[in-house]
Amino acid sequence: MTALPDWLTQVPLGAALDYAAVVVFALTGALVASRQQLDLVGFIFIAALTAVGGGTLRDLLIGRDTVFWVGNPTYVLIAAGAAVVVFFTAHLLESRYRALLWLDAWALAVAVPAGVAVTMRLEHGPVIVLIMGVVTGTFGGLMRDVVCNEVPLVLKQGELYLTCAFAGAASALIANAAGLDRLSALLICGAVTFILRAGSLRFGWKLPVYKARPPRQY
Amino acid sequence: MTALPDWLTQVPLGAALDYAAVVVFALTGALVASRQQLDLVGFIFIAALTAVGGGTLRDLLIGRDTVFWVGNPTYVLIAAGAAVVVFFTAHLLESRYRALLWLDAWALAVAVPAGVAVTMRLEHGPVIVLIMGVVTGTFGGLMRDVVCNEVPLVLKQGELYLTCAFAGAASALIANAAGLDRLSALLICGAVTFILRAGSLRFGWKLPVYKARPPRQY
Amino acid sequence: MTALPDWLTQVPLGAALDYAAVVVFALTGALVASRQQLDLVGFIFIAALTAVGGGTLRDLLIGRDTVFWVGNPTYVLIAAGAAVVVFFTAHLLESRYRALLWLDAWALAVAVPAGVAVTMRLEHGPVIVLIMGVVTGTFGGLMRDVVCNEVPLVLKQGELYLTCAFAGAASALIANAAGLDRLSALLICGAVTFILRAGSLRFGWKLPVYKARPPRQY
Numbered sequence: 001m002t003a004l005p006d007w008l009t010q011v012p013l014g015a016a017l018d019y020a021a022v023v024v025f026a027l028t029g030a031l032v033a034s035r036q037q038l039d040l041v042g043f044i045f046i047a048a049l050t051a052v053g054g055g056t057l058r059d060l061l062i063g064r065d066t067v068f069w070v071g072n073p074t075y076v077l078i079a080a081g082a083a084v085v086v087f088f089t090a091h092l093l094e095s096r097y098r099a100l101l102w103l104d105a106w107a108l109a110v111a112v113p114a115g116v117a118v119t120m121r122l123e124h125g126p127v128i129v130l131i132m133g134v135v136t137g138t139f140g141g142l143m144r145d146v147v148c149n150e151v152p153l154v155l156k157q158g159e160l161y162l163t164c165a166f167a168g169a170a171s172a173l174i175a176n177a178a179g180l181d182r183l184s185a186l187l188i189c190g191a192v193t194f195i196l197r198a199g200s201l202r203f204g205w206k207l208p209v210y211k212a213r214p215p216r217q218y
Numbered sequence: 219m220t221a222l223p224d225w226l227t228q229v230p231l232g233a234a235l236d237y238a239a240v241v242v243f244a245l246t247g248a249l250v251a252s253r254q255q256l257d258l259v260g261f262i263f264i265a266a267l268t269a270v271g272g273g274t275l276r277d278l279l280i281g282r283d284t285v286f287w288v289g290n291p292t293y294v295l296i297a298a299g300a301a302v303v304v305f306f307t308a309h310l311l312e313s314r315y316r317a318l319l320w321l322d323a324w325a326l327a328v329a330v331p332a333g334v335a336v337t338m339r340l341e342h343g344p345v346i347v348l349i350m351g352v353v354t355g356t357f358g359g360l361m362r363d364v365v366c367n368e369v370p371l372v373l374k375q376g377e378l379y380l381t382c383a384f385a386g387a388a389s390a391l392i393a394n395a396a397g398l399d400r401l402s403a404l405l406i407c408g409a410v411t412f413i414l415r416a417g418s419l420r421f422g423w424k425l426p427v428y429k430a431r432p433p434r435q436y
Numbered sequence: 437m438t439a440l441p442d443w444l445t446q447v448p449l450g451a452a453l454d455y456a457a458v459v460v461f462a463l464t465g466a467l468v469a470s471r472q473q474l475d476l477v478g479f480i481f482i483a484a485l486t487a488v489g490g491g492t493l494r495d496l497l498i499g500r501d502t503v504f505w506v507g508n509p510t511y512v513l514i515a516a517g518a519a520v521v522v523f524f525t526a527h528l529l530e531s532r533y534r535a536l537l538w539l540d541a542w543a544l545a546v547a548v549p550a551g552v553a554v555t556m557r558l559e560h561g562p563v564i565v566l567i568m569g570v571v572t573g574t575f576g577g578l579m580r581d582v583v584c585n586e587v588p589l590v591l592k593q594g595e596l597y598l599t600c601a602f603a604g605a606a607s608a609l610i611a612n613a614a615g616l617d618r619l620s621a622l623l624i625c626g627a628v629t630f631i632l633r634a635g636s637l638r639f640g641w642k643l644p645v646y647k648a649r650p651p652r653q654y
Contacts (some may be wrong), residue, residue: 035592039643041599045570045590060278060496067497073563081263087646127291134263146364146582148591154263155254155366163259207257210305233577279503340647345509352481364582373472373584381477425475428523 013186014121017114018055018068018075023138024049024088024107026079030086031100032148040087044142047083048076055138058115058132062122101201104153106139108161109194112168113135113186120182126173129187132191133169138162162199231404232339234292235332236273236286242325243358244269244297248304248365251319258305264362265301266294271358273351276333276350280340319419322371326379326410330355330386331404338400344391351387351407356380373435374429378418450557453550454491454504454511460543461576462487462515466522468584482580484512489576494551494568497641498558511609514553537637539573540589544575544597545630546606548573549622557619562609567604569625574598593645596636603631 020187029050031045052069057069069075093099115136119129138161140155145152153161172189199205247268251261271288277285287293311317333354337347356372358381363370370377390407394400417423465486469479488505495503505511529535551572555565574590574597582586589597608625612618635641 017370034646037593037645037647038591039599039645041602041643043588043646045598048567058498061268061274061288062282063288066499070497070499070560070564073561073567076563090646125291127294128288131266131291131294142365147578147588149587151367152365154260157255162263163257166259181636209255209257210252210261210308211255216429279492279506281506342506346506346514349484349509349512353617360583369585370583373474373478375473381475381482384477413558425477427473427475428470428479428526429473 012121013071013182014114014117015068017071017110017117017186019078021055021107021111021140022051022069022075022083024103025054026082027086028100028104028107028141028215029079029144030083031090031095031096031103032144032150034086034096035100035150036148040084043083043087044080045072046148047086048079049147050140050144050202051079051082052076053143054111054136054138055114055118055140058118058136060127061133061135062119062124062128064118064122068118081143090210105194105197105201107141108137108165109141109168109190111174113189116169116172116189117182117186120172121192129173130169132167133172134162134165137168137193146174158204158206160196160207161203163207164193164196164200165180167196229424230339231400232332232335235287235328235335235404239273239325239332239354239364240269240287240293240320240436241300242328243272244300245304246318246322246359247297247303247362249308249314249321250362250368251301252304252308252314253368258302261301261305262298264366265304266297267365268358268362269297269300271361271380272329272334272354272356273336273358275357276336276354279281279353280334280337280342280346280350282340283359286336292341321410323415324357325359326383326406326415327356327386330383330411331390331407334387334390334407335400335404338390338394348384348387351390352380352383355383355386355411376422376424378414378423378425380425381425382411382414382418385414398435448557449618450550451504453546453553453622456512457543457547457550457572457576458487458505458511458515459518460539460546461490462518463522464536464540464543464577466519467526467532468537468580468586469519470522470526470532471536471586472584476520478531479519479523480516482584484515485514485583486576486580487518488512489579490572491550491554491575491576493575494554494572497571498555498560498564498568500554500558502593504554521619524617524635531582541630541633541637543577543605544601544633545626546574547576548601548629549608549625552605552625553622555619556587556608557613564607566602566605569608570598570601572602573601573629594640594642596632596641596643599643600629600632600636602633 026047029047033046113134116133121131142152142187168189171192172185175185175188244265247260247265251264266278274285330351334351337350361369386407390403393403393406462483465483466479469482548569552569554588555568565577578588604625611621611624
């Protein structure tokens with residue numbers, strides 16, 4: 001009676017989102033590795049770190065019995081595969097930096113609902129669900145940028161980044177409280193996250209930043 | 219018969235110190251966010267990271283069943299509140315950098331005894347108590363500085379920083395071994411930490427640093 | 437009937453390798469501290485972070501009940517002792533940077549089999565054993581370099597580093613699958629790791645790095 005194909009209902013929603021986030025974040029990690037001119041093993045290392053970093057921190061923080069990829073190493077093998085593909089094809093891209101930004105936006109829009117889904121299922125309260133959505137969405141990219149000495153995307157001025165993750169996770173909570181089913185809430189979460197980030201990248205949407213007084217003259 | 223007010227005896231000492239450390243470290247995180255000209259959500263992110271970073275690492279390392287703020291998200295809400303206050307008031311400060319240094323000194327002087335209190339209560343031995351005092355005191359600020367690309371305070375030459383945390387935690391152990399009650403030991407711990415750090419900031423107290431030979435002439 | 441001396445068979449192999457890795461990584465941490473001109477407490481902090489960082493992450497990821505040095509603080513005391521020795525003797529070295537590179541090579545060649553040994557003993561599958569060998573071998577040095585703002589060795593272009601750890605851990609798995617006993621597999625693991633790293637340092641062995649198209653002329 002359900003409209004969903006069988007294979008989709010057999011994978012738990014949180015796990016399916018984790019898979020998607022792993023692939024897209026791995027691609028961004030490999031693109032940063034290409035900017036650092038690493039070798040193939042370096043691509044795999046940075047891709048895997050980016051791909052599983054946020055979900056790993058989430059699992060440690062909420063005290064899951066097993067970190068998701070330790071229980072199922074397929075995640076890491078997928079990230080490694082994505083790194084190999086990028087190593088041999090990144091030169092085909094018009095602009096690797098633009099590709100990186102847009103892939104990172106997609107990854108964010110998948111990883112935030114992934115964090116929300118896993119944490120909701122463990123029956124945590126709304127504040128923790130919100131935080132874990134943000135953590136899962138942003139810490140993989142943050143580790144990638146800190147290790148590779150790039151300016152972290154979370155710190156870029158005049159862009160929405162953390163705000164997209166916050167708003168996405170919050171909208172999942174609101175949808176859930178309004179009685180929507182879990183799948184709809186997660187779809188809304190991903191859509192809000194992506195639309196805000198895409199709007200920031202394309203149209204320059206942003207929040208006012210802190211402005212200090214102009215420095216005094218001495 | 220006790221001289222302590224009722225409300226104080228009802229909160230476990232470790233939790234009370236954790237609350238205080240969260241507030242003051244959150245203020246330092248928000249001040250660093252203001253130096254990076256982030257938006258309000260960025261302030262909240264960096265403030266929360268700084269506020270709970272050290273205690274989170276402590277809880278993961280000593281294997282507590284639940285990380286302190288995951289069991290009680292009030293901590294994170296308080297950190298977020300502190301970030302909002304700083305966002306709207308930091309321009310009133312004469313020098314944000316001096317305020318940052320002094321608030322960080324206060325945070326250190328509260329977080330080291332917080333780490334000591336929690337670890338002692340779990341009956342760990344003196345070396346682990348010492349290490350967890352230092353970890354709780356310093357890693358939140360270290361994460362803040364690494365993510366924001368500031369020179370970590372733990373690395374600043376010619377200043378006492380790690381030494382204050384070490385000495386504070388050690389004095390708590392000595393006071394404890396000398397038979398003092400826990401409250402007194404923690405007060406001594408905080409006082410030693412703060413006095414050493416304040417003396418370093420105001421009077422330039424320091425330990426000798428490693429000096430390499432002068433570079434050879436070629 | 438065994439050729440091994442008694443004391444060697446009484447310490448579990450994983451623990452013995454952890455001890456050795458702690459000493460050598462602590463020496464590298466202290467050498468980086470000397471390049472940063474820290475004081476004695478700073479030496480101890482960076483040495484301990486480097487010495488136990490990789491093994492700590494491994495233990496958190498594989499969900500060991502107790503992080504290795506929290507259960508047995510001797511590890512940290514040994515790292516502190518190594519830091520003190522370096523503080524007073526590093527000026528005797530001809531070139532501290534060369535000493536750092538070679539000690540780091542030795543540390544890598546001990547820490548990778550340490551990670552493999554601990555993870556094999558907990559009956560994890562080959563992918564997780566491989567990853568934990570690499571994590572134990574590389575993350576201590578990575579934390580050292582990120583905190584001290586040095587270019588991480590894992591990112592150095594035109595050198596084998598991660599590859600040595602990967603190949604070493606893989607060779608342990610192959611030796612194990614070929615029916616060799618654990619001690620032999622770990623010896624092969626360490627030897628492969630060290631020979632590849634030494635060959636890279638001395639003879640410039642490397643893998644091809646990613647080369648982007650030359651930048652277009654505008």
